[in-house]
Amino acid sequence: MTKVLIATEKPFAPAAVNGIREVVEGAGYELALLESYSDKSELINAVADVDAMIIRSDKATKEVIDAAKNLKVIVRAGAGYDNIDLEACTANGVVAMNTPGQNSNAVAELALGMMVFLARKGYNGKAGVELKGKKIGIHAYGNVGKYVANIAKGFGMEVLAFDPFVKKEDIEKDGVKAIDTVEELYSQCNYISLHIPANDKTKKSINFDLLNRMPEGGILVNTARKEVIDEEGMLKLMEERKDFGYISDIAPDCKDEFEAKYDGRFFFTPKKMGAQTAEANINAGIAGANQIVNYINNGDTTFKVN
């Protein structure tokens, strides 16, 4: 019998697991579950006999892919697939997929929620500031960026965006001002919301020079990946610009320095929380299950990323 594994170090909401089970068992397959595991050996043991797997930010390294001798398809229930060794997948004839757009609203809501939290000084009783009238720059206008733009407009913010892969007219039809260069975006905006993927080109690309272009009181909001930040440059900026703030969904490696020196100027989630809603789990998990069934039964490779 075809066996599908859900391997989630950070578990899905129960309703999402039920929904995945319905799809998988409805197709006549068997579902196995590995949740909240703490050691990679547990993952390696669990993949030994599976035909397909659904993961989140779980690290599907070469070691994991090589250990999954029957694996045909792996689906990252979410957008970013920087946690999957795509070369190992391709070398082993495994199709890797993501589920773009399925958890985007959840990530966007968290971005704005964290902005309000910092603007209101963590609700500490002191006077904060409002988002209305401020400029937000969307760095990469994909699924999450679009949702952030839309919610930000609801707050009365002015929305700008830079994305070299999206046509200017497609950005502007959403009532968002398309900006020609990344430097110009950072120079103009009080908030920057980051939505670039983590890859060889983007890692450490958000550096001191770029961030230092932001006007006084500038805040970087990172619901993308911590790896895209040049942390050395970020710390230099925090030191030199007492007005600057950083919000991130998952703490940077240099979190201890922030905690020691920059109280009130940052907020970090303890675990990656952007997509951690029942709705996002249901949308991404069930989409992943359907993609697996469609691939195994019909060879459908929509959303293949390798």
Ligand code: 3PG
């Ligand atoms: C994504 O790339 O979709 C998000 O980072 C969500 O990650 P998660 O599934 O680990 O919450």
